Amino acid sequence: MVHRQPRLHGTIQTIREVAAQKGYTFRSILVVNPDPSTLQSKVQQLSDRVKYDKTGYTDIDAASSVLNLEEISNYEKHREVWRRIQKEVVAPGTTHTNDVAVVIEDDAIFIPEFIKNFEAFLDNPRIANWDAYLLSVATSAGADGRLVPVADAMQIIPSKCAYALRPTGAVLQILLDETETIRFSMRVQLSYIFQKRRSDLRAVISSRQCIMEGSKVGIYPSTMHPTNILIFNQEYMELFRMLQSSTHTEVTAITASSLYNRVKHIQSPDLLHVYGVVMFKCGKIKEAAEHLLTAIEWTQQQHGFLSPQSELLNNLINMHEHMQWDLPQYLSTPSKYDHTLSQSVA
16 A cells, blocks of 8 residues: 555545535545455455355456455445444434445556546535446546446446445445355456346446556556456557467567557556566567566565465566577586586595
């Protein structure tokens, strides 16, 4: 979180200023626990709550994976936010019908055009028409700001770094009840809830995205996922599609270099990683390995997540296997220590 604090403070300040302009009283609730180290002592309790059961939703079930402590920490922080809203906002009885609870993660970022959308959202939140409103995702189906049920627009939401909740009503308790059992990461879990409870939890989306997820455009590396696909970064997705191609030529390498050069200034380890793997596919093995080594260094410098399951680490290990083209030569060459060893044995 330290690496993200300057921009996070800017995001919070923007929300504060826009809220004041629109006549809202701003109040912030900061949640930083439970962190992974805290959860380490509660592994057995967490294990009792984890059930990787099938839900019947094909895309959602396909997104299931064994969660690490960082992912569970994120999951539990969202639950703690909902509890705090219940306790500190709803319970005192001061909630008004037009109150809005905006939940953001520490990689939430504003850009100028999104600030205008956020201003329009607070100007007329239409809170009577929804229980949860996704702010970091948009859909073309919601033209002119029309509200569209999330369950109609998509099965899995691509981002949950910013969303609004209606403090009144049952939404907070529904979310807490539905997340007591841990099945997925929080993003996929919310997707499941929005499908399963669509009749009594009105989750909506529009064409007007308000906030950008920094770790999905390359501004930050992920702090919890072993693989981080930059779904909101055009250059990354073009490189990713090139990676999936069955043909990799010199032209591919030139095109990939041109794409990466457009965005290399942001020093994203995820961008450099996918670029390096494309270079590897094009036969530029040494160059590719150097790129991945730099990506690892950047991930460490930017406090990103690395583990034995990290795709970045495993790809570099696999590349080094291909780099040992001179190994047969050295194995067939007598060691300079053979003579010394013979004399010692004699």
